[in-house]
Amino acid sequence: MENQGFPKSCRLLDSSAYEDVFNKPDFRISNKYILILGRKTPMGSARLGVIVSKKNVARATARNRVKRVIREAFRTTKSLLPSCDLVILSRKGLDSLDNEKCRACIDELLEEIKRKHSTE
């Protein structure tokens, strides 16, 4: 169980990294509550950026909770993912789910990424 860490090298650190993903996404996957943009990178492990807007999740405690759940889901499945930059955006109503459902919701999408990658 190495590779379960979540150091800074596995995060998107400045706005230019986010810009790249937004401008030229190689794939996008979504369901009712979450949208994932992804861009393939040549080397290293996957990197994550999270955007949870005040408009979609109004209260600060709920925003923090959602972000933690997303990071946790990414951290535990990171080693199985291809090397790419991901930006996970929340949609309206995400805060109405409890932690378990929210986790399931994200895992579903990450599974899809894994499947797509393995078929290529």
Added chain:
RNA sequence: UGAGUUGGCCAGGCAAUCGCUGUUGUUUUUAAACAGCAGAGGAAAGUCCGGGCUCCACAGAGCACAGUGCCAGGUAACGCCUGGGGGGCGCGAGCCUACGGAAAGUGCAGCAGAAAAUAUACCGCCCUACAUGCCUUAACCGGCAUGAGGGUAAGGGUGAAAUGGUGCGGUAAGAGCGCACCGCAUGGGUGGUAACACGCCAUGGCGAGGUAAACCCCACUGGGAGCAAGGCCAAAUAGGGAUCCAAUGGUGUGGCUCGCACUGGAUUCGGGUAGGCUGCUUGAGCAGACUGGUGACAGACUGCCCAGAUGAAUGAUUGCCCUCGACAGAACCCGGCUUAUGGCCAACUCUUCAU
């Protein structure tokens, strides 16, 4: 038992595994690894007040503007807190209270009502050796009605509000016109630091209505902007062309004037741009017991260091226990206020029943 008032306390705990941030130590490839320690709140919230800090002048003067407004104290300061006074609410414990000035001036009061701030008089009441008519009488006298002139403010009705209240005397009818009691005002006395209080004394028949969260007057307070402040480093604002205006001018973040500091300014052509570090946590700090004070609080002593992120850190899973865990997440920092919210404890009040 039920209902309520006030004050205080806590904010699930423990263990294991995997992760995040800071810091200390060790190792080395100077960026990581390992180990230890620390890691959101009572409201972190709303941004409603007050400060610290930073720049503008070292924050100055006058006007304007804004705020505060019973008294005394506390505090760095406050619109906060404590104690007290007046008024109001509640059976009570208690709670609420923008609570200075209306004889400095200006304004406002719809509808209703006679009249809305000037004192007057609609329905009334009363008087007249005034006029007319009628009744009565032999006639005068007398009575009634209407009008005229006058005296009244008792009663009626309107309104949120109508020029002290009740009683007795008095009168043509009435009226603080007089008296008693109550209320009010002024001056004094006593108590209290004071606000104010008084079953104290004297004087005044009572003249001055309401509204200042209307303008205003009085007293006190306030310069402006805000960490996206500001500072440092690298780079850059360079240099140049054209036009216009002007040295009692222009700029300096606030409304005006002064003062102070700096200094030509505006438009346009073309050219260039990149961020990082710091501020950033030791402070009106926290804990303990002591002293002074009714209390807010203050003083001295001992001990402690207790988040500092910056695409933004506290989570996930499992086990055990209990009452099965509400509101909610720091972004420069403090003191308050307000709002959201789960539970526990203590004191007190009312009520039901029992003794």
Added chain:
RNA sequence: UGGGGUGUCGCCAAGUGGUAAGGCAACGGACUCUGACUCCGUCAUUCGUAGGUUCGAAUCCUACCACCCCAG
């Protein structure tokens, strides 16, 4: 995080202490064979919420709620 602003009928709105204008929409009626146009009428238990000041508050004061804008 800081600074500023706005809430009045379904929509746009006037009102700055004394019965809350107006337009669009909606509804009912008239005109028409039927529609459109036009004409007439109806529509605010209360001005975002809760307290207070006042005889009286959309308006003045205080607290809160919601929404919008600006600053990298």
